[in-house]
Amino acid sequence: MILSKREKYIALTALAAILLVSADRLILTPWLEHRRLAQQEQETMLDLLERGRLLISRRRQFSENWGEVLGSSLPESQGQAESQILHALRNWAQEATMPLTSIRPERLVEHEDMRELVFLVVGGGSMEKIAKFIWLLESSNLPVRVTEMQMTARTDGHDDLTVQLKISTLFMAGTVRNKQDAIAR
């Protein structure tokens, strides 16, 4: 079959167009889609690795501090926590010469591996004594903090106040067997 130049060009153009479209549909587009998914997965993996590296390095960095916290002050059980805080409160009250009229465990708040024990402490005295008591509490190494404070004047015109404090302390949950385990994990 002899084709004219025009027919030849049209046939070649049509053939090239068909080839291009076929190559696009059968090869290029699926390949690009596959690449996109692979790159996405790669990015996710890299992100996961980077986060993992960061976590592991942070763990190395802070495990010593955490060990100190566990070794020095963080109680291992509720009983130990109660005992520790009661002793501390009594000592601070004695040192500040501020009598405590009531110390009562109020509630237990559960965090993942830790528990928070809240006490309601009531006492009285001058502003100076109360301030000293609070200072001793805030500067302590124990895991203790005041969540609420309420002061009320007992007698008008006199430096005689009643103070009510909500104090909480932390201790390790029972699922964590011991401190070494907690550090290792």
Add this chain to the structure above:
Amino acid sequence: MLKKTRKILGLAVEDRSILAAEANVGIDSMEIMRAAEFRFPEPISWDTPEKLGTAFAAFLRQHGFAAHAVRIGLPAKWLLVKEKTFPEADTPTLAGMIRLAIEQSFAIEPEKLLFDYFLAHPPTLADTANGNRSQPGAVAQHGGIRVFMAALLRDRKEVIMRVAQAAGRQVKSMTATALSLADTLEPAVNHCLILLVRPERMELIWRDHGRVRKLHHWPVNIDQASDDASRKVGQWQKEMVNQIKIALADRVEEWLDRLFLCNGTRLGDEELRLMAEKAFGMPVALVDRLAPAEAAEIDPSSQFEGAKIDGLRKNELLALLHPGSKDSRASLDFLHSRLEPRRQNYWTQSRVRLAAGLAALFLMVAVPLTIWMMEQGRLAKLREQVAMQAELRQEAEVFWQRYSMWLDWTEKRPRLLEALRELSLAIPTEQPIWLSRLAIGENMQITLAGKSDGEAAILETLDRLRRNPRFQQVKTLYLREAGAETTFSIAFLLVERTKGIADE
């Protein structure tokens, strides 16, 4: 099937001119597109190849020649030719013998010459029966291989190449114009003489068994005086008839079928034909237009429109551009000599196409596949690393959760003393105001309640609290007069100390 053609430029070179014709040449077809003669303007000559090439390029542009591939046809007088018979041998041995013979046959130093040859043997009976006109390596009936040898000055070839280069053309082959014509003319006639009559020289070709056996040329000056020319033609006739009779053992009539005459002069065709017929005593055919070769379709519309070119030179151009003449190894080609170490043209068109196809296939398949494999490899490595890290990461996550919870818990300790200090600085001591109740929440929300003798002290307290940047969202919960005293309650928020505040 699409018919594939390509543009070829045929150049029949002479001492002071180049005859050019461009054709679309296919496998078995040819169509002459244009033809023109370039006469060298003074002082340009072959001695100034670059200038000649530039002028020739301008000429080609002017006449619309577009082809880049060029076939060069050389005049017979530029060649040194010789015929020799060699003993039977295989092709490499024969080539060695021919090389030795050629080096001894010509008076010029071999280093200055380019050589080529072709076999000019009479075909065997089997060849004749098969219609095979060119069977390289076949042996002549009389026990030898007859070879047509030719030489060209190497300098001439270099000059032509430089001219072509300066004209932006690529020379594909370089042969003798007369031999091309003899090879193409009336191939069915096996034994004939071909006489090319030009104004300044004559060329005689003896074709034996379809192959050129002898090429003679000698100068004449025909156009100036026809009487003188006739006399010279007569002298030459006798000389050539004698020579051919000796060569053919006086059996000219037996061996020769016809004499073809190509007239390139102003002499009348018929006058010349009768003259030749009388001298040779054999039929003389005047060649007006080259007949189609076997199986070749030369476009009947081929025209040399506008070009003042005589019949002989038209035929030469047609022979040069004849389909398949480039590949015909029956003729000479000084660019691809049989004596040169055969450079295997590895990159033939089909191989180039195959390579391009493979490259395209490689680009379309292998490259994406390689990239995909590399990505899969990277992914596999990453997956492995993630899996190896998984246990450590999980432990670190648990640790960090616990530790951050601890940090968060300790960071959120309300600084009660600091709040009391800020508050005592804000309460005016010179005003009669008493605080009865103070409450501080975990989020440092502070509520004050108290009483005063009048509103002024309370308002002053409010102003002080609002002026202190540590206290924000200061608002009065109530302000109530109860007899001589005014009771109040104020709420506000103690915020963190910022750098700016600390600087103040």
